[in-house]
Each structure stands twice: as C-alpha cells, then as structure tokens.
Amino acid sequence: MxxxxxxxxxxxxxxxxxxxxxxxxxxxxxxxxxxxxxxxxxxxxxxxxxQDSTEFCQVTLESTKVTKSYPDTNVTFEIGENTIIVLSIEKDLIIKIIKELATLC
Missing domain, CATH: 1.10.10 (Arc Repressor Mutant, subunit A)
Structure with missing residues (x-):
C-alpha cells in the first residue's frame, strides 16, 4: 500500500x-x-x-442577540459592537456564520 x-x-x-x-x-x-x-x-x-466521542465546545459571546427570522425578513446577529445582517432565505450563509462562530472556541 x-x-x-x-x-x-x-x-x-x-x-x-x-x-x-x-x-x-x-x-x-x-x-x-x-x-x-x-x-x-x-x-x-x-x-x-x-461517532462515539462527540465533543462540544463552549462559545461565549458578549452582548449577542439573534432576532427572530421570518420568511421575508433578515436575521440580525449582534456581536458586541458588530452587526451582521443576513437575508433569512440565505440558509447556507447562516450555517457558515454559525460554523465560523463555533471555530472561535
């Protein structure tokens, strides 16, 4: 081999x-x-x-709010003084943002 x-x-x-x-x-x-x-x-x-060794990591973000999402509105991530606004229909982008946030641990 x-x-x-x-x-x-x-x-x-x-x-x-x-x-x-x-x-x-x-x-x-x-x-x-x-x-x-x-x-x-x-x-x-x-x-x-x-599969048998699932690990979780804690992500702590100060002053973080996620507003509710409706089909024709935006999702707003407020992280400290920064604001990220994403169209709620852009599911892949939202998933990518969450994955990026998870790498901060």
Missing amino acids: KKSMFSIQQWKEIVNQYQCFNGTMNQFCQTKGITKAQLYYYRKKFNDQN
Missing part, C-alpha cells in the same frame, strides 16, 4: 477545511491536490472514529 503524502493530523485539517469550503468537492480536491476517493476515505474514517 502506498504511503500517504499527508499525516493523519494533516488529513484531519483537510477534512475540516472541506466542511467550510464554498464550492464543489471537485474544486476543493483540485486545490488540495487530492482525489475525491481520498477525501471520502478520510471523511468516513474520522466520522467513524468520532
């Missing part, structure tokens, strides 16, 4: 980067110089390892 050009830790980082990537799997693999098969393999490997 051919030895991987990346360490296990590097593969974990690659898989994490893919989770936040805004594009297709083909585009991501091209930028990293890997195959889709490799990415599938390591995603499954790490997912199987993490």
